[in-house]
Amino acid sequence: MSNPSSTDEQNRLPKDGIVVQTMLQEMGITNYEPKLIPMVLDFMHQYTTDVLEEAKLYSIHAGRKQVELEDIKLACQNWAEEHSTMPSKDVNIKDEKENSPYNMSSTKVTLCIMDYTIT
Secondary structure (H helix, E strand, O other), rough: OOOOOHHHHHHOOOHHHHHHHHHHHHHOOOOOOOHHHHHHHHHHHHHHHHHHHHHHHHHOOOOOOOOOOOHHHHHHHHHHHHHOOOOOHHHHHHHHEEEEEEOOOOOOEEEOOOOOEEE
């Protein structure tokens, strides 16, 4: 575990690493693995690169030479959807139907009056 108050660690960190370390401190996180800050920095860099590259593609597709805020918003939304770990609403509904005690997919109902079977 790492203690963010060590001056040796602060001297080795880049400026962005010190910002991450300060954020952790403000959140009350005082003990963490030494690999955490470089991992967060790597994630931040990759996320920013992905979003800006996609925003650039959106602006080109729209026929603009300059990226606008709407391009970045759309790229952020798309990135979040692509990297979401939550199942989509369709999957939840499908699972609910399959696990429902009233699941009719494998039940046969016999209509006594007409003598027909519904499957």
